[in-house]
Amino acid sequence: MSSAAAVVRVVSRRTVKPAAPRPRESIPLTSWDLSMLSADYIQKGLLFPPPPPCLLVVDHLAAALSTTLNTYYPVAGRFVTHNHPEPxxxxxxxxxxxxxxxQIVHAVADAVTVADLLPPDAHVPPLLHSFFPLGDAVNYDGHHLPLFVVQVTHLVDGVFLAFVYNHALSDGTAFWDFLNAWAEIARASCLAAPTSPPPLFNRWSPSPGDGAPVVLPYADLSELIERLQPPLLCERMLHFSSESLVALKERARQELLAAGDTAGAAALTRFQALSSLLWRCITRARRLPAEQQTMCRAAINNRGRLQPALPREYFGNSIYAISTEKVQASELVERGHGWAAAAVGRAVAAHTDADIRARVAAWEVKPIIYTARYFDPSGVMMGSSPRFDMYGCDFGWGKALAARSGKANKMDGKASLYPGREGGGSIDAEVVLTPHHMAALDDDLELWAAVTPDHTLPLLLNNNKP
Structure with a gap:
């Protein structure tokens, strides 16, 4: 495909507002929200088969979105900074x-097919990034930019919906709840009425003064915002079937039992088995010096770990990045998969109510606005979650063919976990590395012994042909 043929043409832009007016309201951001202000917007997308010719997709989505914003009204707002008087x-x-x-952007990619976006080698084509608007926006820009923009791009034989969403507004749990509520309303004309539980917008923080604004000790917040350009990166989608993950977990369990770690073996999960596999394989692909320290980090939901727990429907950010202990690169490889999986398990188990409250208290003493500078170039970061109901987002013309993302919030060593399309506990891992490191990962035998060929992809492409 020539570069000229790959151009995405914007046809129209429209602003969508809540269908019903409501009293003006101000919702303060918490420490969890404020720490995200210098990060990129969330960029996630779903690739769909072609809708029926009678369906005016943009009008259909806009009408449902307007209704959804009646409930999710903060998504239609803007950020405002309040300066507090001395002393x-x-x-x-x-x-x-x-x-x-x-905002809804309507675009057309005249010569792009579904097969162009789902190549058989599983490398993600850079073309995909051009489907996402607000490409260089950071969350602080929500002062003047919409907090949510969707681009509807018509392909030759499909539609790609790119969702760009301000991460200071909420985390991925609330983001996907919002998208699923919208999808439920969009398909309600031919299915049942919406039944999703309503979101809870009252912001909560474990510090005193519950619901009160968090005051940052800065006169000008904009001076803390950084806009950093990542290096050239490659992306690859790796599929792990439920059976493969069971085998991966069992391999780690047997290693731990052989080492006498019965507690680690009993607590083992698929997430630990997969994240530790990626940690080891990426470390090996980087060819780090033997004494170089590395660790595995993962974004984790605080809601259920707090006591009392935050409701599942809490609409805001409630996540932290947990970390394993640091280990030398040579030791990580030599100790084996079981030890690495148990190290991830210990990090998860240590993230308790007390740990969460202590981290909030430390942040309030010394507030930090996180940027890419805080990413460890020798470590691995696990993001997103296979628990997000990505394939439940049926907007009225069928299940998505694939879930993908834009260029935002990516760096060498970032891995994002998605649910596999076939369900059943399968997982797709989006791995991001520099070209040199990706080439080395392509030759990693331990990784490819666990990766499952995605046999559903050719079938989906064949069924999608006009």
Whole structure:
């Protein structure tokens, strides 16, 4: 495909507002939200088969989105910074819920097919990034940009929906709840009425003054915002069937039992087995010096770990990145898969209610706005979650063919876990590395022994042919 043929043409843009007016409201951002202000917007997308010719897709989505915003009204707002008077000074940020609106972009990729976006070698084509609007926006830009933008790109034989969403507004749990609520309303004309539980917008923090604005000790918040360009990166999608993950977990379990770690073996999960596999294989692909220290980090949901627990429907950020202990690269490889899986398990188990509250208290003493500078170039970061109901987002013309992402929030050593399309506990891992490291990973025998050929892909492509 020539570069000229790959151009994505924007046909129209429209602002979508809540269908029903409501009183203006201000929702303060918590420490969890504020720490995200310098990070990129969330960029996730779903590739769909072609809708029926009678369906006006953009109008259909816009009408349902307007109705959804009646419930999810903060998504249609904007951020506002409030400067506090002396002697305390500082500033706080809130969501101004005044129905300012979100945006739908309608685009056409005249010569792009579904097969172009799902190549058989599983490398993600850079073309995909051009389907995502607000490509260089950071969450702080929600002061003047919409907090949510969707681009509807018509392909030769399909439709790609690219969702760009402000991460300071909420985490992935709330983001996918919002998308599924929208999808449920969109398909309600031919299926049942929406039944999703309503979101809870009251912000919560474990510090005193529950619901009060978090005041940052800065006169000008914009000076803390960084816009860093990542190096050239390659992306690859790896599929792990449920059977493969069971075998991977069992291999780690047997190694731990052989080493006498019965507690680690009993607590083992598929997530530990998969994340530790990627940690070891990426470390090997980087050819780090033997004494170089490395660790595996993972984004983890705080809701159920707090006591009392935050409700599942809490709409905001409630995540932290947990870390394994640091280990020398040579030791990580030599100790084996079981030890690495148990190390991930210990990090998960240590993330308790007390740990969460201590981290909030430490942040309030010394607030940090996280940027890519905080990423460990020798470590691995696990993001997203196979628990997110990505393939439940049926907007009225069928299940998505694939879930993909844009260029945001990526760096060498980032891995994002998605549910496999066939369900049953299968997982797709999106791995991001520099070209040199990706070439080495392609030759890693331990990795490819666990990866499952995605036999559903050719069938989907064949069924999608006009």
């Amino acid at each position: 305390e000074g500082g500033c706080s940020v809130s969501i101004d819920c005044d129905g300012q609106g979100v």
